[in-house]
Amino acid sequence: MKKPMERLRELRRKAEQRLFERKYQARMRITVGSATCENAAGANEVYERLSALLKKHQLKDVVLSRVGCTGKCDMEPVVTIVSKSAIPSKYIHMKPDKVDRVFESHVLGGKPVEELTMRYAAGIHSARQVIAVCGGAHCLKGDAIALEDLFAQEVAKAGLSDHVTITSSACHGLCECGPVAFVYPENILYQKLTPDVVKKIVTQHLTGGRPVAENVWQGERLTNRFFPIFGDVHFFGKQLRVTLRNCGIIDPEDLDEYLAVGGYEAAVKVLTEMAPLDVVNAVTKSGLRGRGGGGFPTGVKWNFALSQKSDEKYIICNADEGDPGAFMDRSTIEGDPHTIVEGMIIGGYAIGSRQGYIYIRAEYPLAIQRLEIAISAARKAGFLGKKIFGTDWDFDIEIRLGAGAFVCGEETALIRSIEGERGMPRPRPPYPAVKGLWGKPTVINNVETFANIPVVILDGPEWFSSLGTEKSKGTKVFALAGKVANTGLVEVPMGTTLREVVYDVGGGIRNGKEFKAVQTGGPAGGCLPASYLDTPVDYESLAAAGSIMGSGGMIVIDEDSCMVDVARFFLDFTQDESCGKCTPCREGTKRMLEILKRITEGKGQEGDIDKLLRLADTVKRTSLCGLGQAAPNPVISTIKHFREEYEAHVREKRCPAGVCAALLCYVVDSVKCIGCGACKRKCPVQCITGKPKEAHVIDTTRCIKCGQCLEACKFDAVIRK
Amino acid sequence: MKSEFFQKELARAKEALPGEVVSFIEERCSKSHPESHLIAVLHKVQEKLGYLGKEHMNAVSVLMQIPAAKVTGVASFYHFFNFTPRGKNRISLCLGTACFVKGAGKVLDKLKELLAIDVGQTTQDRLFSIDVARCVGACALAPVMIVNDKVYAEVKPETVAQILGEYGFQSSKVAQITAKTTASKAGK
Numbered sequence: 001m002k003k004p005m006e007r008l009r010e011l012r013r014k015a016e017q018r019l020f021e022r023k024y025q026a027r028m029r030i031t032v033g034s035a036t037c038e039n040a041a042g043a044n045e046v047y048e049r050l051s052a053l054l055k056k057h058q059l060k061d062v063v064l065s066r067v068g069c070t071g072k073c074d075m076e077p078v079v080t081i082v083s084k085s086a087i088p089s090k091y092i093h094m095k096p097d098k099v100d101r102v103f104e105s106h107v108l109g110g111k112p113v114e115e116l117t118m119r120y121a122a123g124i125h126s127a128r129q130v131i132a133v134c135g136g137a138h139c140l141k142g143d144a145i146a147l148e149d150l151f152a153q154e155v156a157k158a159g160l161s162d163h164v165t166i167t168s169s170a171c172h173g174l175c176e177c178g179p180v181a182f183v184y185p186e187n188i189l190y191q192k193l194t195p196d197v198v199k200k201i202v203t204q205h206l207t208g209g210r211p212v213a214e215n216v217w218q219g220e221r222l223t224n225r226f227f228p229i230f231g232d233v234h235f236f237g238k239q240l241r242v243t244l245r246n247c248g249i250i251d252p253e254d255l256d257e258y259l260a261v262g263g264y265e266a267a268v269k270v271l272t273e274m275a276p277l278d279v280v281n282a283v284t285k286s287g288l289r290g291r292g293g294g295g296f297p298t299g300v301k302w303n304f305a306l307s308q309k310s311d312e313k314y315i316i317c318n319a320d321e322g323d324p325g326a327f328m329d330r331s332t333i334e335g336d337p338h339t340i341v342e343g344m345i346i347g348g349y350a351i352g353s354r355q356g357y358i359y360i361r362a363e364y365p366l367a368i369q370r371l372e373i374a375i376s377a378a379r380k381a382g383f384l385g386k387k388i389f390g391t392d393w394d395f396d397i398e399i400r401l402g403a404g405a406f407v408c409g410e411e412t413a414l415i416r417s418i419e420g421e422r423g424m425p426r427p428r429p430p431y432p433a434v435k436g437l438w439g440k441p442t443v444i445n446n447v448e449t450f451a452n453i454p455v456v457i458l459d460g461p462e463w464f465s466s467l468g469t470e471k472s473k474g475t476k477v478f479a480l481a482g483k484v485a486n487t488g489l490v491e492v493p494m495g496t497t498l499r500e501v502v503y504d505v506g507g508g509i510r511n512g513k514e515f516k517a518v519q520t521g522g523p524a525g526g527c528l529p530a531s532y533l534d535t536p537v538d539y540e541s542l543a544a545a546g547s548i549m550g551s552g553g554m555i556v557i558d559e560d561s562c563m564v565d566v567a568r569f570f571l572d573f574t575q576d577e578s579c580g581k582c583t584p585c586r587e588g589t590k591r592m593l594e595i596l597k598r599i600t601e602g603k604g605q606e607g608d609i610d611k612l613l614r615l616a617d618t619v620k621r622t623s624l625c626g627l628g629q630a631a632p633n634p635v636i637s638t639i640k641h642f643r644e645e646y647e648a649h650v651r652e653k654r655c656p657a658g659v660c661a662a663l664l665c666y667v668v669d670s671v672k673c674i675g676c677g678a679c680k681r682k683c684p685v686q687c688i689t690g691k692p693k694e695a696h697v698i699d700t701t702r703c704i705k706c707g708q709c710l711e712a713c714k715f716d717a718v719i720r721k
Numbered sequence: 722m723k724s725e726f727f728q729k730e731l732a733r734a735k736e737a738l739p740g741e742v743v744s745f746i747e748e749r750c751s752k753s754h755p756e757s758h759l760i761a762v763l764h765k766v767q768e769k770l771g772y773l774g775k776e777h778m779n780a781v782s783v784l785m786q787i788p789a790a791k792v793t794g795v796a797s798f799y800h801f802f803n804f805t806p807r808g809k810n811r812i813s814l815c816l817g818t819a820c821f822v823k824g825a826g827k828v829l830d831k832l833k834e835l836l837a838i839d840v841g842q843t844t845q846d847r848l849f850s851i852d853v854a855r856c857v858g859a860c861a862l863a864p865v866m867i868v869n870d871k872v873y874a875e876v877k878p879e880t881v882a883q884i885l886g887e888y889g890f891q892s893s894k895v896a897q898i899t900a901k902t903t904a905s906k907a908g909k
Contacts, residue, residue, distance in 0.1 A: 037859040040872035073861025324817035327858030362764060362801050363857060403760055403799030404855065420759035422798040438754065481819035481860035488861055519818070555818045569821050573855075579798075 004389040008259075008268045011381065015256035027061040028107060033078040033248060035069035035334040036366050037327070042095065043077035049096040050079070053103045062107060068335020070230060070248030071489030073481075075118065078248075080229065081106060087130060087185040088229050090118040124165045129206065130184040131155075132169035132227075133193075136240070136493075139179040144168070147179055147193050154202040164206060172227065173240050173467060173493075177217060187228045191217040220262075221459050239505060240467070242475045243291075243328075243451045244491050247335030252370050255377040258338040264383055266454035267345045271391045279350035280306055283453070286461035287473030292318055292409070292446030293521065293550045294626070295472075295539040301443055304433035305351040308441035313353035316437065316444040317344055318414060319360035319367070322406040323522030324573065326553035328477040329447035331489055333360075333367040336451070337374035341397060343450030345388070346457060348395045351443050356395065359414055361402040371399055406523075406577035410625045411436075411444045413579070424579045425625035446551070448477060468494030472538035482519075482555035483510050492537070499533040502556055513558040517641070521550025523570045523577075524630030526637025527563065546637045548630070562659035563642040564649055568596040570634035574627060585628030588619035592635060600660040604650035609639060658720050661705050665721045670695035672717035679709035679718055734780035739769050746784045756787055763796055772803050800855070808843045808850035810888040815865040817856025824877075825864035829853070831878035835885060848889060 002010070016024075023029055032038075032047045050064055070078060075092035079102070082088045089112045091102055098116055106112045114120050124130070133139075133148045151166045174180050177191035183201070188211050190201060200212050226241040229249060241247075250257040258264070270279050284299025305313060317340055321329040333340060344356045360368055375397055378384045386394050400418050407413045408423040415437050417423035436442025452474060456464050465473045472494040478501060481487045485507030492501060498518055502508070509515050517527040520537075526547035528535065535545045542549050557566065575589040592615050595608050616632030623629045639646055648654045655663040668679070668688075675693040680686075687703050690696030698709065698718075710718045723731075735743050745765050749758035762785065766777050773796055782789040796802045814832065816825050829851075833839060836849050843850040859865050862874035866884065873884055882890070 036857070037861060040859045040862055040865070040874060073859075076861070321858070322855070324821075324856035325819050325860055326856070327860060330858045363854070400757075401761060401764055402801075403764065404801035405799050406855070417760065418757060419754070420757040420795065422795055424798075479860060481863065482822050487819075522818070553818065555822060557822060561822055566822075569818070 002390070004268050004272050004391050005265075007390055008264060012259045012263075012265075015259040019256050019260055023063045023065070026063045028063075028081060028083045030062065030064045030107070031067045031080045031082075031251075032064070033069045033076060033080075034066040035331055036364070037073055037331075038069050038076045038078070039366070041073075041076040045096050046077050046079060046094045046099055049099045050103070053099070053107075057108070059107070065251045066253070067250060068247040068252045069331055069489075071244065071331060071491075072118075072486070073488035074486055075121070078118070081112070082229070085185055086112075087119075087128075090230065091116050092118050092121060122167075124167065128163045129160075129165070129186075131164060131166045131181055131201075132184070133166065133181040134172055134174075134179060135168035136172070136175065136178070138175035142179040142193075144179045144193075147181070147195070147198055150195055150198050151181075151202070154199055155206065158202055158207050160202075160206055169227070173221070173242070173463075174217065175466060180217065182227055184228075186211065189217040189227075190215045221463075239491050240475050240493050241491050242455055242467070243332060243448050243477050244335065244489065245455070246339065247331060247489075250336065252335055252337055253373050255338065255374070255381060258336070262458065263338055264342055264389075266457035267342045267349075267383070268389050270346045270349055270457055271389060271393055276306055276350050276352060279346060279457075282461045283350070283456055286456040286464040287468075287471075288449065288452055288456060288464065289472065289539065290446060291448035291452070291476065291551070293524065293548065295549060298445060298449055301433055301445075302347065302350050304431065305353075305441045305443045308434060310441050312355070312438075312440045313351055314437045314440055314442040315344055315348045315351060315353040315356045316414070316418070316442060317356065317358040317447060317450055318409065318411070318444050319358055319364075319447050320402045320409045320414060321361060321364075321447070321551065322409045322577075323524075323551050323553045325481055325519075325555050326479045326522055326551050328479050328489055328552050330364050330367050332447050332451050332477070333364070334370055337367075337370045338378065339451045339454060340371070340447060341374055341378050341384070343445075343453035344397060345383070345395055346453050347443060347445065347450065349393060351441070353443070354394045354396070356397040357400050357418055357437075358397060359400050359402060359408070359418055362404065368399065368401070375399070405579070406573075407579045407625070407627050410627060413625065414444065415442065422579070424581045425627075427624060448552070469536065469538045471540055476537060476549065476552060478520075478537075478552045478554040480506050480554050480556070483513065483558040483560070484508070484556040485510050494538045495536045497534050497536050498528065501537065501554065502533065506556065509556065509558050513560065515556070516559050516561065517557045517563065517566075519547075519555040519557060519566070519634070520553065521548035521630075521633070522553040523574045524548060524626065524633055525550045525553070526633045527557065527566065527641060528637070529641040532641075546633075546640060548633065560657060560659070562600075562655050562657040563638045563645050564596065564600055564655075565657075565659050567635045567638040568593070568600055571596055571631065574631040578627065578631070582622075582624035582628060584619045584622040585624065585631065588615055588623075589628070589631050591615060592619070592632065596635070599646065599649045600655075601662040602649070602653045602660070604646075604653075606650065608650055609643070609646050613639060664705050665700055666698050666703055666705065666707070666709060667700070667719050667721060668696050668698055669717045669719055672715050674715060674717075676714070678712045678714065682708045682712040684708065730783050734783035737776050737780035738766065738784075742766055742769055743784065746781070750785060755785065759785060759787060759792065759795055760799070763792075763802060767802060771807050772805055774804070803841070803852075805841075806843065806847070807852075808847055810849050810868055811852065812849055812885075813852045813854045813857075813867040815854045815857050815859070815863070815867070817854075817858075817860065817863075819860035820856075820863040820865055823863040827878050828864050828866065828876050828881060831881045835882055835890070849885070 034043045077094045079091040079094045102113050133144050155164045179193045181190045197215050205211050280302045288298045289295045348356050384396050402408050405423045408417045410425045413423040413425040432442040467474050475491050475493050477491045480490050490505045517529050519527045532545050535541050539549050571593045575593045578585045580586045616636050620632050648656050673695040680688040687699040688696050742765050778792045782792045840851050840853050864876050866873045866876045
């Protein structure tokens with residue numbers, strides 16, 4: 001009987017062989033991004049069209065498949081074409097008609113349509129080779145900028161400027177070998193760069209075609225799959241992909257592809273070479289902390305559960321991603337579901353649990369479907385079920401659906417919901433690690449936490465803990481959205497500043513507007529103003545600034561949003577989602593919401609702001625669970641940083657951002673008005689008067705502030721105050 | 722041996738639900754911790770029937786041997802379940818943070834105005850119903866509106882009527898109904 005690791009390696013060889021026959025040896029591989037958001041942007045039509053075209057032309061040497069999303073939401077749908085000895089072409093904003101063009105020129109003619117690619121959008125118009133010099137913090141200390149300049153000089157000297165583009169790339173997580181640079185399309189990673197090495201690379205490699213062997217990095221790490229495909233464009237900025245290492249790279253519905261990227265090796269290593277305590281110690285040593293928001297050290301949590309004596313224990317993956325504006329768990333599952341399964345196998349073994357549950361919200365049908373496919377494929381391959389991987393260990397996973405209750409993200413409420421009850425939290429202790437699902441010791445971790453586990457095992461806890469800050473290790477995925485130019489998923493090393501995320505990765509504010517605040521942590525988090533932009537993103541720094549890391553939602557707010565209204569929005573959400581079990585949360589949030597509503601309606605009274613703060617303090621300190629304890633955060637942080645906006649609403653009955661309808665007033669600028677009557681015709685309550693060709697007047701007492709006159713006016717004569 | 726009354730109730734309960742749901746319940750109840758599958762069963766009922774009627778929840782109660790009060794209690798706790806028949810075309814507007822910041826509120830106002838119904842209601846002709854979603858996770862496309870399974874990105878108040886038009890919405894028809902109801906109210 002073969003040893004489990006040999007068996008897995010053989011399975012991998014077979015998988016690679018199948019992939020080779022089916023895909024790798026093909027002249028061209030086309031992948032279409034297909035997560036929920038990509039499908040919403042039209043990825044399905046694009047896929048259908050490509051598949052129809054392939055059939056029509058009967059191309060046998062071109063393969064088409066789906067992958068998860070890369071997180072570049074504002075460029076979706078993305079189609080990637082990989083062919084031998086060429087830099088992969090990433091086509092953005094694909095539509096069926098663009099597909100026809102690309103198919104004609106690139107697939108049939110072999111000539112990429114440059115102007116539709118991500119590279120073109122990044123300002124690189126045509127290049128045979130790209131050198132991406134790492135712009136991560138460590139490499140910058142090693143003077144990466146000077147090296148980039150030197151590359152440019154040397155390339156120019158060699159007369160290669162038209163063919164070689166030099167750009168700066170994201171951190172590769174190879175800080176100990178820095179500065180590093182990646183050369184496309186050869187996919188060679190150079191380490192320990194010095195001016196001499198740079199000169200050598202240009203003369204020997206770029207001109208002579210012989211790589212500088214002594215400086216090539218030969219290692220292998222799970223996280224290094226992303227760069228060969230996407231690293232040549234700086235859109236991915238200062239990102240480092242650990243959690244999302246396979247998203248957008250592999251076909252999430254194909255176990256072979258996961259096996260080919262080292263899948264399940266961590267699980268087999270753990271099951272055959274490590275005792276449960278070793279696993280727990282490795283995770284503790286890595287410094288990995290819960291990515292669901294709380295930031296509790298994962299290893300410590302596992303240790304609690306391991307030390308419990310019980311005939312049954314459970315491990316649960318919390319995929320009830322309820323924060324509005326957060327979608328990294330969904331994307332991780334849709335792009336790389338096997339990672340979660342593997343992380344759970346490892347976690348189950350570490351704590352002594354033979355049954356795992358994934359609690360996922362019903363709003364994510366595609367993620368559920370991909371998990372089901374992954375679980376059944378893993379069962380078929382013998383990775384789940386009895387005696388997994390040929391060892392003596394049994395482990396299986398069951399999917400349980402949520403039903404739209406935000407509070408079920410709280411661990412004790414989640415347990416109640418899996419038990420088929422109303423999802424209401426209970427006081428802790430006892431913690432679930434002692435007494436959880438059906439009264440048995442239970443560990444609950446977030447999707448992102450599980451996704452990090454195989455990396456911790458295979459790339460080692462030492463490497464993992466070399467990323468990030470002193471107390472927050474590794475990377476964090478953020479769902480960057482709102483009024484920022486590049487929206488999408490970004491994964492950055494802990495300790496990256498908010499400014500770097502919003503400006504370097506996010507590309508700054510859309511339409512040249514003024515930055516006002518960044519909201520992190522969803523409804524439990526806070527709004528931080530411009531003066532806090534240099535706050536590093538880690539658990540402690542964000543908490544000290546008055547917000548939280550949370551699950552990773554990051555919404556950028558510009559001058560057009562009213563902060564009182566934003567606070568009202570979040571409180572409206574938490575108030576509605578309060579389960580009603582404890583009084584401070586049930587009543588407190590309601591009263592706070594009433595006060596906020598009356599402030600936005602212009603009925604605010606003197607003293608309301610202090611009353612809000614007092615109530616907030618009580619709710620924060622006396623609520624039963626995290627939902628109530630964090631519910632006042634958006635209110636407290638907006639009052640702290642934008643008190644003058646609250647005061648303008650209360651005292652002057654004015655909304656500085658022009659959002660709160662009740663406080664608005666529409667008037668006609670008599671100089672600009674030419675008396676065309678367009679506004680008069682549109683007004684639903686006939687409160688605009690004036691003769692043709694004369695300035696019109698709005699009767700503000702009868703105006704219902706619908707804003708239709710403002711939209712109708714072609715001369716900007718209607719003003720909202 | 723179960724009583725005759727119980728057998729009758731059981732038969733009635735089986736009739737109240739589609740056969741597929743009944744076999745789903747039987748399959749789930751044969752596993753360990755059968756009561757924990759209640760939410761999955763309710764999902765199945767809603768998936769097949771579009772909503773959870775009182776008679777359906779009572780049937781679930783009998784078949785799963787869980788008190789009706791608890792079935793209703795669980796169902797009413799979760800936002801995902803609804804208790805009235807929905808429209809032929811289910812409109813779901815995302816009011817997540819990203820959509821909100823980008824003006825989903827105005828889109829909702831326009832929807833309500835055009836269809837003359839509130840959130841959670843169904844139009845008289847049963848053609849449309851409006852629901853509000855809590856972030857569907859397509860934040861880059863905000864504001865997002867979903868009709869049945871189709872996702873509409875970057876919806877503006879001005880484009881709402883056009884989208885509804887794809888599903889047989891005629892603005893004049895609703896305007897007439899609204900006018901009638903206003904008139905009859907005025908008459909009273």
